[in-house]
Amino acid sequence: MRIAYGGAPWSTGADEGPSPDTAAEITLHRTAHSTLAGHVSGASHQWATTALELAGFAPAEDGIHQLSTDDPDQTRQALHQLRQSARDLDVTVTLSPQPYLGDIAVDLAQRLPGHWEVDPVPLPEAERQRDLLPWVWSPGPLTAALERHRIPCAARLIGGDTELLLVQSDNECVIGAMLPSPGVIETFVAGPSSISAASTDMAASLIQNRLLPQYQEAVFSSRLTEADDDLRWAQETYEPGDVVEPYSRELAAGLNRFLDHAPELIAHLRRAKDPLAAHDAAFLDDFEAALGQAQSGGGDAMALWLTEGEELIELTQAVPTRQTTVTRPATPTAVPVPPPAAVTSTARSR
Incomplete structure (x- = not known):
């Protein structure tokens, strides 16, 4: 394949991307946007970076090097220099x-509902x-792509x-959901399957109609499981008279997680297809009002959690989600890319 920039042809290599055996x-x-973007890879990728910079490619904040192609003469000169530098540096x-x-x-993000930020991740x-990985x-096309290519x-x-x-x-977009940071929530269920698509339009449709709903269900199921686990632990660990201020770090952390989860549990019950029984609806109204007071410092949040939290959890468990496969994925130990920002700063200490 040959592409001409201002009349100067540039020869290309294989279409399969970088070889894992290539040093640089x-x-x-x-x-x-009328630029050339350069990614570097290989065990000696620093030499590839040097070659790009000698040819006039400017490093961007995301780690990708860019060269404007608006001026054909400058583009031809830069590509000639890149060819020479690449040969000299092997x-x-x-x-x-x-x-x-x-x-x-960017095209995909613009097709999705809501606001999405795009962050390129160089993998030299x-x-x-x-x-x-x-x-x-969850396993699927994304893990297969990362493992095989x-x-x-x-x-x-x-x-x-x-x-x-x-x-x-393989000339397709492959997209999958990443585990939420343990600082956001511990995950207790299988996540959404990754998807592959031949176009951004098809990818956006699959994300919106399948991947995101499955993601939201998995996050909610994890919230519910964590809320139940925390409350059971608190009830088994502490007698009512032992719960006095200042609370232990573990107990305070469990309370903060409950205050984070409770609004989502309430919202889930409000969205249920079948209306709640009259006494359950009255309990939910009273609980939501008490929760609002507790979150604003005007009520006893600990008492609400330990005395009324169980009924809220049981009500929520009675309204099933489609996510039923319970697993406990291993917590990642290597984090080359920062996870999403936490929704609460409370560390999980149990």
């Missing part, structure tokens, strides 16, 4: 026929790519506390 490689993509250069992943991610080393919530760059799509990971594999 540059993968170039044409972007939607760097392989591949011009990929695939669209730039950053453009794909195979080890960093492997470090992403423990953070993929050398991927020089991924992209995070961040919408509130939801984080998706996008890669390109």
Whole structure:
């Protein structure tokens, strides 16, 4: 394949992306903004970075190097310099026929409901790519792509506390949900399956209609399980007369998690198809009012949790979600990419 910039042809290598055996490689993509984007990879990827910078590619905040192609003469000169520097530094250069992943991610984010931020994630080393695997919530096309193909760059799509990971594999978009940070919530159920699609339009439809609903159900089921576990632990550990201020760190942490989960449990009950029985509806109204007072400092949050929390949890458990497979994934130990921002600063101490 040959592409001309201002009349100067540039030869490309294989279409499959960087080889895992290459010491230093540059993968170039044409972007939607009249630039060339360069990803580096390989055990000696620092030399690939040097070659890009000698040719005039500017490093962006996301770690991707960019070269404007608005001026054909300057572009031709820069590519000539890149060819020379790559030869001198023993760097392989591949011009990929695939669209730039950053453009794909932005296009996809614009098709999803709500506000999404796009964050390219360079993966210059195979080890960093492997470090992403423990953070993929469930196996599927995304884990298969990360395990079987050398991927020089991924992209995070961040919408509130939801984080998706996008890669390109076999000319398709592959997207999966990442585990929430343990600082946000412990996960107790299988997460949503990752998806693959031949276009951003198809990917957006699958994300909106399948992946995101499954993600929300999994997060809710985890909230409910954690709320139940915390309350059972508190009831088994403390006698009523032993719960006095200042509370132990573990008890205070459990209370804070309950105050975080309770509004979601209430919202779930409000959304239920079948109306609650009259006495259950009255309890929910009273509980919601008491919760509001407790959260504003005007009520006894601990007493509400320990005396009324069980009934709220049992009511919520009676309104099932479609997520039923209970598992306890191992907590990741390597975090090359920061997890989503926590919804509460309270550390999980049990």
